[in-house]
Every structure is written in structure tokens, then in C-alpha cells.
Amino acid sequence: MKVWKRIDPTVITRVGWRTVVTKTFRMPDDQQLEFQIFNPEDTQNAGCVALTADKQVIVARQYRPGPEKIMDEIAGGGVETGEDPRVAAIRELREETGYRPGKTVPLGVVYKDAYNNSTWHYYLCTDCELTAKGPRLENGEHVEVELLGIDDFIDNARQGRMTDTEAVFLAYDQLRKIQKQ
């Protein structure tokens, strides 16, 4: 199938602290159409499914202003300029939950939305330990750290109680394996 040809101009619109990018494409039928795509181009995010040595999943419980609900999220957030996504995932885990991982393996890379410029890098962190310093939350972050059994964590994802369901998919077979060990 043919890819669309992106053509000038690109228009950047800021609304508060968010960015909308208007991209124009020439489509396979030669029609030109504009699409508004959320977030700056090449936005990179990283997050981790993190477990303690006794197989408890470390969850960052927080209110989310899109759904307007308390969600049981995995730790994660934006990759800083020049930062390795793996380093960003581990940093976000430390900042949001106070835990540091023993071992970190990549789970995969996902585009969550057809109209969003963001890429998400996911990792599985095992043998996580609570550091002496604890969480270091940014302004506007209100996170409660919860430890959940693997079944409860998977059940949360199935019941729509987290916005990172795709990370649970990527970790699913390994979580089931860890349960049996």
C-alpha cells in the first residue's frame, strides 16, 4: 500500500502547555488533507511494569484529568532530550514510586494513537527495591504507591482502571511465567 506524502507547511499551535501539530498530506487519490496531531513531533515516553522480588506489582495510583478517575497506572513519563528511554523509565519509577529495579528488560515500543506524535517505550523491571530517599514528585503530581498481586494488576487492566493497558499486554506472558516460578 502507498504511504502518504507529507507536504509543507507544518503549523504548530500551542494551547496552554500542550502542542497540536497540523500536518498536510497528499493522499493516494492526489487529494490534499490536513490532520491535527497531538503533541510535539518525535515525543518519546517511557514506562515500566515493575515488580518487587516477592512478585508484587508497583503501581502509581493517581487521579487522571482526562478520564476524571483515579487510575492504577504504571510509573512512566516523558523522555528528556538526549536521554535513553530505558534510563527515563527507571528515573520515572524512582521519582514516582521510590523504587529502583534489580533488572530491566525491554518489552517493546508502541504508538498508542493514530493522531498522536508520541512513541511509548516499555520495560519490565524486576527485583525492585525501595530506595532510602523515596519518591520525588514534581509539582502537580499526586501519586500513591500501591503494591498489587499480578492477578489484581491484570484485572485492573481488563477493567479499564489504567491508561497503560498496552504495557500489560507486552508484559503478559512474562507476568504469567513469573507467577508460576
Place this chain on the structure above:
Amino acid sequence: MKVWKRIDPTVITRVGWRTVVTKTFRMPDDQQLEFQIFNPEDTQNAGCVALTADKQVIVARQYRPGPEKIMDEIAGGGVETGEDPRVAAIRELREETGYRPGKTVPLGVVYKDAYNNSTWHYYLCTDCELTAKGPRLENGEHVEVELLGIDDFIDNARQGRMTDTEAVFLAYDQLRKIQKQ
């Protein structure tokens, strides 16, 4: 944990054909903060993991302007005002692929993003048959219908070749069961 209290005003900003909603919240520390949330409030979407009687997954292959890649999506789209999400999922399947399901069961409801007002309703459609009329694409839709084996479909989700990975998670156990039948 405390929910945040939403306070006036709500500001709606349109950028091209997209909407950004600025919501203000009083947070647990009494601070007031604004958040820009993408899409109109209560946006409902519906999609389906759809299989033929011979266990082929019906995929809507299309170029996506966020990732700027060809993705192997499930059929899906916006729920119209007053429309049942299940009806919307089946309508989108017919419009994008030309197939109609024999049986449709709900898989679950997901919020894909902490900063998006959208809710996604997913369904598993089995025994799908190609209708005489075929697909009816809207202006700007360029979809190629592909039939994939269940393993290839799951592998696409793992490799970041679709933006509906969470639907594959919700269908995963049932897809594995169908494979063994």
C-alpha cells in the same frame, strides 16, 4: 486517595478539526492547575477484533498521520450521538472492511490516555462474512483489508505495528482459545 475537584471555567479550543478542552482542578494540596485534555468531553469510540469462520483476523491496513507509518489496525472509529457502541463497532467493521459479524461479544472499555477525553469500547466479532456491498470508505479513508493468522496479528501488536494494542490484550486469552479449537 482524594479525587481532584473540577472547577470553572472550562475552555474549549478548536484547532482545525480537533478540540482541546482546558479543565481546571483544585488538587489535594489546594493548588489550582489547568490541564489541556484532547478531544471533546465524553468522546466515545468503538472497535472490534474481528475473525472469519476460518480464524483469520480482519485487519484494516492504513497509513496513520501520527506515527507516519502504515499500521495494521482493527476496524473502529467514533460512536455517533445516541448510537450504541456495539452498533458503532459493527458499523465501522462494515464500512472499513465490508465484513459483518456472526457473533459479537464485549471485550471491555479502556481509557487510552490520561490526557484524552476518549473512551474506547472493544468487541470480539467472530464468524464474520464478507457482504456483497463491500467497504464504504469515508472521504480521506484509504484502507486495505488484510486477513492475518492469529499469531501474525498478535505479533503485529507486539512489534508496535498497530495503535490498538490494548484491544489485542483484551482479546488475547480468547484468541489463544480460538486457535486451539
